[in-house]
Amino acid sequence: MIMRKKIVAGNWKMNKTFQEADELMCDIDEALEEIDGIETEVIVCPPFVYLELAKDIAREGAFFVGAQNLNDNESGAFTGEVSASMLKSLDIDYVIIGHSERRAYFKETHEMLARKVDLAISHDLYPIFCCGELLPERNAGNQEQIVKKQLEESLFHLPAKEFQKVVIAYEPVWAIGTGVTATSEQAQEMHAFIRKLVTEKYGKAVADDLSILYGGSCNSKNAKELFANPDVDGGLIGGASLKSDEFIKIVKSF
Numbered sequence: 001m002i003m004r005k006k007i008v009a010g011n012w013k014m015n016k017t018f019q020e021a022d023e024l025m026c027d028i029d030e031a032l033e034e035i036d037g038i039e040t041e042v043i044v045c046p047p048f049v050y051l052e053l054a055k056d057i058a059r060e061g062a063f064f065v066g067a068q069n070l071n072d073n074e075s076g077a078f079t080g081e082v083s084a085s086m087l088k089s090l091d092i093d094y095v096i097i098g099h100s101e102r103r104a105y106f107k108e109t110h111e112m113l114a115r116k117v118d119l120a121i122s123h124d125l126y127p128i129f130c131c132g133e134l135l136p137e138r139n140a141g142n143q144e145q146i147v148k149k150q151l152e153e154s155l156f157h158l159p160a161k162e163f164q165k166v167v168i169a170y171e172p173v174w175a176i177g178t179g180v181t182a183t184s185e186q187a188q189e190m191h192a193f194i195r196k197l198v199t200e201k202y203g204k205a206v207a208d209d210l211s212i213l214y215g216g217s218c219n220s221k222n223a224k225e226l227f228a229n230p231d232v233d234g235g236l237i238g239g240a241s242l243k244s245d246e247f248i249k250i251v252k253s254f
Helices: 018-033 048-057 084-089 100-105 110-122 135-139 143-154 184-202 204-209 223-227 244-251
Strands: 007-011 041-045 064-067 094-097 126-131 167-170 212-214 234-237
Touching: 007 094, 007 244, 018 041, 018 048, 018 244, 041 094, 048 064, 084 110, 094 110, 110 126, 110 143, 126 143, 135 143, 143 184, 167 184, 184 204, 184 212, 184 223, 223 234, 234 244
Parallel strands: 007 041, 007 234, 041 064, 064 094, 094 126, 126 167, 167 212, 212 234
Antiparallel strands: none
16 A cells, blocks of 8 residues: 655755765765654655766665656667666666756656656656746746646546656745745645645545655755645755755754
8 A cells, every 4th residue: 555655855956076976975875874763755866977876875775866857758869868768777766757947948848748757657767746837827826727737738647556656746936946935835735736636536545645745945944834734745855955964954854
């Protein structure tokens, strides 16, 4: 039986040299080893070039390793890209799909993201699927319609058994890297809405087991309040995941 997990995932984006990455992951690993009875699942998502290093450091299971993206093709002449089978050959656990930066800068469409989700699941990778609205969409009161469309067009084609492998990360785009955080009430409201959509599509049991993370300037100062909400199951952490002490404080916020 699948149970809802408490998850803290660190998305490093395009940061850190090899030496810095090595030091940061070792610090995280050592700090996690010192936490007694930790129940939170911790995921580190470094740049592609550090994934093997991450798996070596995490081999004892202190944290899981995720990739930040994958290509929507199985293989082929796509210079500079990385496939699901490549990630699986490194024994990667998770992969972030549909981050707002990928949608905005690389013009990733709902259809492309659906293909990425399918490829990830077919290779036994767990997708961390990102959804969320832009500031004008929030100001216009359209945030629910935007998120609903993102889920329907990129995730809801999955049968229930495959959908149960997905983690959803709600990231209000207006709060990413801006220092602005959605209020605890705003986060809970959207997370509850997402769970309601999943209930309508797949049933209450599947929805109750779904982990929904908050991603949007989450840090050690606001994590405890955010994570206290009944439908907020953790965080997809950006800048705050680049400092081990800050990241560990977030992990301990449950």
